[in-house]
Amino acid sequence: MSARDDVLNRVRAALGQPGAGTTPAGKVGTAPAAVEVPRAYRPAGEHAPGSPEVLEQLVDRLVDYKAHVHEVSADTLPATVAALLGELTDGVRVVVPSGLDDAWLAALPAGAEVVRDSREQPQTAAQLDAVDAVVTAARVAISETGTIVLDGEPDQGRRAISLVPDVHLCVVRADQVTQTVPEAVRLLGGHPERPLTWISGPSATSDIELDRVEGVHGPRTLHVLLLASG
Amino acid sequence: MSTFLGLPGLRRSTGTGSTATGAGAGTGTAGGAVADEPFGPVPHPQEPLRWGDAFPAAAKQTLANDQLRRNLGHATQVIRTKRAAVVGEVPDWEALRDAGSGVKEQVMAHLPELLEQLERNVTARGGVVHWARDAAEANRIVADIAKAKGADEVVKVKSMATQEIGLNEALAEEGIAAVETDLAELIVQLADDMPSHILVPAIHRNRTEIRDIFLARMGDAPPDLSDVPRELAMAARAHLRRKFLSAKVAVSGANFAVADTGTLAVVESEGNGRMCLTLPETLVTVMGIEKLVPTFDDLEVFLQLLPRSSTGERMNPYTSMWTGVTPGDGPAEFHLVLLDNGRTDVLADEVGRSALHCIRCSACLNVCPVYERVGGHAYGSVYPGPIGAILTPQLTASSGGVSGHGDPNASLPYASTLCGACYEVCPVKIDIPSILVDLRAREVDADRSRSGIDPWAAAMKAASWVMADGDRFALAGRAATLGRGLGGRDHAISVAPPPASAWTRSRDLPAPPAQTFRQWWRDEHTDPAAGPAATPKEQR
Numbered sequence: 137m138s139a140r141d142d143v144l145n146r147v148r149a150a151l152g153q154p155g156a157g158t159t160p161a162g163k164v165g166t167a168p169a170a171v172e173v174p175r176a177y178r179p180a181g182e183h184a185p186g187s188p189e190v191l192e193q194l195v196d197r198l199v200d201y202k203a204h205v206h207e208v209s210a211d212t213l214p215a216t217v218a219a220l221l222g223e224l225t226d227g228v229r230v231v232v233p234s235g236l237d238d239a240w241l242a243a244l245p246a247g248a249e250v251v252r253d254s255r256e257q258p259q260t261a262a263q264l265d266a267v268d269a270v271v272t273a274a275r276v277a278i279s280e281t282g283t284i285v286l287d288g289e290p291d292q293g294r295r296a297i298s299l300v301p302d303v304h305l306c307v308v309r310a311d312q313v314t315q316t317v318p319e320a321v322r323l324l325g326g327h328p329e330r331p332l333t334w335i336s337g338p339s340a341t342s343d344i345e346l347d348r349v350e351g352v353h354g355p356r357t358l359h360v361l362l363l364a365s366g
Numbered sequence: 367m368s369t370f371l372g373l374p375g376l377r378r379s380t381g382t383g384s385t386a387t388g389a390g391a392g393t394g395t396a397g398g399a400v401a402d403e404p405f406g407p408v409p410h411p412q413e414p415l416r417w418g419d420a421f422p423a424a425a426k427q428t429l430a431n432d433q434l435r436r437n438l439g440h441a442t443q444v445i446r447t448k449r450a451a452v453v454g455e456v457p458d459w460e461a462l463r464d465a466g467s468g469v470k471e472q473v474m475a476h477l478p479e480l481l482e483q484l485e486r487n488v489t490a491r492g493g494v495v496h497w498a499r500d501a502a503e504a505n506r507i508v509a510d511i512a513k514a515k516g517a518d519e520v521v522k523v524k525s526m527a528t529q530e531i532g533l534n535e536a537l538a539e540e541g542i543a544a545v546e547t548d549l550a551e552l553i554v555q556l557a558d559d560m561p562s563h564i565l566v567p568a569i570h571r572n573r574t575e576i577r578d579i580f581l582a583r584m585g586d587a588p589p590d591l592s593d594v595p596r597e598l599a600m601a602a603r604a605h606l607r608r609k610f611l612s613a614k615v616a617v618s619g620a621n622f623a624v625a626d627t628g629t630l631a632v633v634e635s636e637g638n639g640r641m642c643l644t645l646p647e648t649l650v651t652v653m654g655i656e657k658l659v660p661t662f663d664d665l666e667v668f669l670q671l672l673p674r675s676s677t678g679e680r681m682n683p684y685t686s687m688w689t690g691v692t693p694g695d696g697p698a699e700f701h702l703v704l705l706d707n708g709r710t711d712v713l714a715d716e717v718g719r720s721a722l723h724c725i726r727c728s729a730c731l732n733v734c735p736v737y738e739r740v741g742g743h744a745y746g747s748v749y750p751g752p753i754g755a756i757l758t759p760q761l762t763a764s765s766g767g768v769s770g771h772g773d774p775n776a777s778l779p780y781a782s783t784l785c786g787a788c789y790e791v792c793p794v795k796i797d798i799p800s801i802l803v804d805l806r807a808r809e810v811d812a813d814r815s816r817s818g819i820d821p822w823a824a825a826m827k828a829a830s831w832v833m834a835d836g837d838r839f840a841l842a843g844r845a846a847t848l849g850r851g852l853g854g855r856d857h858a859i860s861v862a863p864p865p866a867s868a869w870t871r872s873r874d875l876p877a878p879p880a881q882t883f884r885q886w887w888r889d890e891h892t893d894p895a896a897g898p899a900a901t902p903k904e905q906r
Contacts (some may be wrong), residue, residue, distance in 0.1 A: 354637025
């Protein structure tokens with residue numbers, strides 16, 4: 137019998153289904169009672185996505201994680217991107233996903249080099265390692281947990297580009313900010329097959345005496361550019 | 367002293383002592399016993415789920431380690447405070463626990479169908495699903511995949527499932543080095559040690575010990591490395607970066623697998639998980655068959671419960687989800703290994719099966735007064751603490767873990783005061799105390815049937831005879847004080863003569879006091895003028 141059939145038969149035996157033999161310890165279990173899952177938890181927050189309360193909470197949580205938050209408008213966004221990249225190094229190299237809004241890069245300093253990445257024309261890991269920063273959009277954010285989710289669409293790019301560079305500039309639109317985890321999960325559930333990366337602050341570890349240290353293997357610096365709707 | 371990978375005992379017995387790091391060049395100790403350990407006593411297990419002495423003896427040894435107790439006391443206190451704060455701010459926490467418990471119950475009830483559904487969906491998205499009856503079969507599958515890819519090194523995301531099956535050692539026997547990339551796992555691996563906590567495997571090490579381990583074993587650690595956690599984390603980043611960027615094959619576990627979409631989820635902090643799940647061409651995920659959730663929406667429950675319960679954060683820094691293969695983004699090849707390894711025996715137990723609901727958050731370890739004092743190694747399993755005390759015996763049931771005479775795992779259900787703190791914090795409401803009591807009863811029953819006579823019934827009968835008469839009771843009390851001579855300096859009797867040895871096999875017996883209560887009463891209430899106070903009968 138194949139391992140698959142064997143394991144499935146053991147599971148059936150453990151649940152008391154007839155004709156399935158026994159588990160390795162020679163046991164036959166009993167059928168569990170039918171279960172109705174109680175779902176009395178909040179399916180959504182009391183504040184609407186993008187409301188001032190939700191935005192304020194997101195900023196509070198992000199700062200708590202030692203992420204840097206910049207509240208911008210469509211007009212000030214390019215200058216903020218340029219300033220944050222410009223302060224890294226002269227001749228900064230930045231990777232962007234192929235579907236990023238070009239307007240966001242309109243004010244880059246002279247000498248800045250933009251590397252475009254896509255699934256069709258991907259940068260290698262070594263190439264990404266030679267890049268200073270990455271700029272992406274986001275799919276959704278959760279204020280209660282200070283979380284931003286990327287889903288790999290053309291304005292967010294392949295998972296590797298927001299991972300290997302040491303500085304991540306992530307643009308989140310105000311109307312993308314939900315209050316609770318269930319609101320975000322249900323939105324993402326529309327395309328569960330997309331590769332998802334949930335980001336809550338810069339990389340961190342608590343492995344040494346449970347003392348939280350920000351900045352390990354993922355980007356050590358996370359800038360969130362919170363883009364006002366309008 | 368050689369640097370070995372993972373489970374040291376297993377590595378030693380294989381005689382392959384090459385290092386993953388190039389550090390700590392070997393002195394040919396592989397295959398033999400190691401006389402001294404540079405980083406303190408470390409266990410050298412033969413089986414990841416059954417090593418060392420039975421709990422009472424093992425706990426006695428670890429309790430003597432003051433440094434360990436200080437490290438653990440500090441760390442568990444920190445994490446308990448953090449957890450309490452972030453759980454306290456969630457208004458519907460109890461409703462989430464109820465939902466989490468209900469979903470897991472539902473998973474167990476429909477496990478065959480859900481596993482088949484998961485397999486279909488992973489396969490439809492370009493993944494390859496393998497099934498493994500036991501550890502050896504799972505290890506074989508992973509080794510064959512790595513070999514087929516020509517890899518002599520794989521990078522690993524921290525995973526309890528691969529700890530449980532001793533994957534690193536199995537790969538080493540095939541000449542494949544498994545590099546742990548989680549910071550705590552790296553510390554454990556470099557120190558040739560064993561994990562002592564589900565979430566923070568190196569919780570028993572403090573910053574100074576970690577600095578010393580890095581300096582001695584990492585190879586490329588800066589010579590002026592300090593014990594500041596940030597500097598230590600940076601040393602690990604530098605050490606692993608090249609490996610991440612060049613690795614061909616990665617091995618991970620999974621926190622959740624969604625049956626109705628085929629989506630896998632890994633929850634982590636450092637970004638080492640993302641590196642492993644994203645950059646290599648081939649990804650192999652080893653997952654226990656109980657890790658399922660039925661629907662994608664069910665993640666909304668567990669992604670609230672898990673981070674707050676485990677690291678005491680509102681959300682962990684990174685969670686990765688992937689569904690089969692996404693061309694152009696991430697690994698081109700994805701293998702999912704579905705592992706039984708004793709889980710179906712747990713499932714067959716009507717009371718104990720809810721141990722399979724565990725989402726490996728480790729909150730029960732952090733609140734356990736026993737764990738905090740004895741540490742993880744005393745449990746002799748990669749699953750320590752309260753959850754380990756119910757999971758390890760059941761996972762090893764087919765080889766005597768629950769009721770086997772003399773099996774060290776059969777003593778694990780006694781590694782608890784039944785205070786109930788573990789149940790209080792469990793995000794999926796596993797009633798650990800009740801399962802402990804049930805497992806104790808089964809161990810006792812098995813013992814009774816073996817010995818032929820029933821010592822419990824005999825003892826009760828004798829006690830009834832003694833207690834029925836005041837004279838007999840007083841006499842018995844005075845006789846008991848004679849047992850005082852058996853106690854040690856700590857006023858505990860660790861080894862008593864039969865029949866009391868049945869008790870002291872798994873716990874200490876307090877040494878009897880110098881006098882009985884009746885004797886004390888008489889002495890305290892003796893009026894020198896009036897003569898002895900009247901205590902009934904005792905005076906005669």
